[in-house]
Amino acid sequence: MVLLTFVGNLNKHTFEPVRSILHPIFRNPNQCPISSTFFVNDNFTDYCLVQRLFDNHNEIAMTTSSNKCPLMNCYDENNWNRWGENNWKREIRQQRINLIEKSSIHRSHIKGFRVPHLQIDDNRHFEPIRNLHFHYDSSMLFKSSKYIWPFTLDYSFNQIDCINCNESSKTIETLWQFPLHEWAYPNTTTTCRTLSDSTCLPEDELHTADLLYDFIIYNFDRHSSLTLGRRSPFVIELDLFWLSEHRDQRLEALIRFIDYILNNDDYRYVYFVSIEQALEWLKYPRNLTELEDFWAFSCSEIIYEYDIDCADTKPTDGEKPKQLTSTNTTEQYIDLQAERLFRSGIVLYSVWTFILLILTVLFYDKYFVNK
Incomplete structure (x- = not known):
């Protein structure tokens, strides 16, 4: 799985590269x-x-309001x-409100x-995001020599290879961590924190498209x-300004x-997905086929x-939605219907109605049937 993650100010001045990267011509194997x-x-x-x-089915996550x-x-x-x-509490709470309302x-x-900016400070962000029922954090940066799979924070873990972690054994129940890793350049010992960090790239060469592609x-x-x-x-962190x-x-x-990954038969099982989608696969794993x-x-x-x-999120007369070929619309529809059903409280009302019906039958049977 390749997880493209964008950070930075999202507006018309930084959006054109995003439009090109997420162009519908780029399709996963499904x-x-x-x-x-x-x-x-x-x-x-x-x-x-x-x-x-x-x-358009991209995941909207968040950082702090002021950044x-x-x-x-x-x-x-x-x-x-x-x-x-x-x-921390104020910044996190405010940005969540911004996303909901705006x-x-x-x-x-x-x-x-x-x-x-990947600045973890004594894990102070964990408590607020857990209280707001977030599913995961993606802030820890690990050495390029130690590739770590996403893991839960229900248990303490070895932090020796984590570059920006604080020495803390505190656990956070029900919260996942999607780690990032340093970037390495071939035949060198230096590393970069992210793709936008050029400290490990050759100083005596132009940073051309070919060099970045090979990187x-x-x-x-x-x-x-x-x-x-x-x-x-x-996991690739892409800075919008960069x-x-x-x-x-x-x-x-x-x-x-x-384009190379999606059109190379050697990588026919590689998917470009959101962290949210990857998390669902970790919870409910499937084999490649x-x-x-x-x-x-x-x-x-x-x-x-x-x-x-x-x-308005619905297509209008001035908007011509592009049709896609989807193999899973039925399952997705069923899943959304289930989500709305439980959110609306219909199940709760049905249970209470059933209990009242049983009590009524028992009461009637005890006091009226034998008279």
Whole structure:
């Protein structure tokens, strides 16, 4: 699995690369468009685009509202202060409200969190996101020599290979961790924290599309090949501002990578999915031959355009939705109906009605039948 995760300010100035990456021409092996995860903050964010991305079956997760650096002063701000617990709680709560109110996304769909700038501070974000019923965190960064599968925080774990973790044995029940890993460049010992970090790239070479493409392929192979590394989900953090700068080279490298993987028979079982979808596979695993019919990787038959009003998620006369070929619309429909059924309380009312009926029958049988 390849997990494309976007961070940064999402608006019309940074969206063009996203449009190209998530173009419906790129299809997973089950013929559904590739999907991704967006960790949204409130800075200059166009919530209309957020809503459209969600409508098109991308996952909307979140970081803090201000996206400021909580642990270290990244931008030499004069009034910067290290965050306390109340800062974390306020920032997380506010951004959740922003997504619910400004993007019309139900709170049950906001499941994931990533700390701003990967700055974990004494695990202070864990308690707030657990109290808000988040399903996972994706903030821990591990060494490139130690590939870690997603894991639950119900138990303590060995933090030696975690670069940004705090030494804490505290456990958090029901919360998953989707780790990131450092990036390595061939034949060197230096590493990069993320794809947008160029510290491990050659200083005496131009960072061309070819160099970046080879860089991505090499790290993908380390995640997917038992000879180079250890198989694990390939989580890519894509900074929207970084993508917008030098867009020709960086976007070309990413597009070439996506196109190569999706059209190479050696990778016919590789899916580009959101973290939410990957989590469903971890909970309900399927073997490779069953992935095409796996409900969590399915899609609807409509793609919404990004250049129109987002007030209504239903197609309008001015919008021409693009038809897709989906093999799992029935299962998805059943799943959504079940979600609405339980959310509306019909089951609860039915149970109470049944209990009252039983009590009525018993009462009638005891006091009236034998008279």
